[in-house]
Amino acid sequence: MLYCINNNVIFDPLKHTLTSSKFYPEKDTRLNQPTSRCLSLLIERKGSVITQEDFMNEVWRKHGMEVTVNTLYQNISILRKTLKRVGIDENIIITVPKKGITLSAKVETVADKSFLTTSPHLVLEQQDDIPLNRKGSLSLFLVLWMALLLSLFALWTAFNQ
Numbered sequence: 001m002l003y004c005i006n007n008n009v010i011f012d013p014l015k016h017t018l019t020s021s022k023f024y025p026e027k028d029t030r031l032n033q034p035t036s037r038c039l040s041l042l043i044e045r046k047g048s049v050i051t052q053e054d055f056m057n058e059v060w061r062k063h064g065m066e067v068t069v070n071t072l073y074q075n076i077s078i079l080r081k082t083l084k085r086v087g088i089d090e091n092i093i094i095t096v097p098k099k100g101i102t103l104s105a106k107v108e109t110v111a112d113k114s115f116l117t118t119s120p121h122l123v124l125e126q127q128d129d130i131p132l133n134r135k136g137s138l139s140l141f142l143v144l145w146m147a148l149l150l151s152l153f154a155l156w157t158a159f160n161q
């Protein structure tokens with residue numbers, strides 16, 4: 001089962017991957033297993049606050065590992081950064097002080113990744129306004145400068161004849 005998060009990222013809990021429709025729909029971003037299990041738990045219990053103890057039990061102890069709370073928060077941090085990198089800019093993982101963590105996102109189950117290209121609900125953003133990189137900017141500047149010089153030279157020769 002795959003999950004579509006905020007209509008633009010597909011999460012595959014079996015492969016531990018996130019796939020973005022915004023940036024690289026053909027490339028998966030891999031999560032480590034505990035981070036993937038954290039996201040799975042947040043999705044399964046969407047709308048409720050999950051305590052540290054629940055995370056520890058479901059993500060690590062069930063798999064024979066004992067870790068510190070710091071490890072939990074490192075994995076949540078990794079998850080937040082990865083979600084941002086694949087195109088979810090808003091903070092959808094909310095820390096509720098002294099209670100736990102909850103997921104604040106639109107999540108739908110989807111059959112496969114073809115949803116990325118065929119869903120009428122999903123709008124792939126076209127980036128026509130991508131800024132030029134430095135090399136491209138320099139080339140454009142030189143071309144425009146040469147055009148200006150040629151125009152001035154043509155005017156000067158026409159004026160002096």
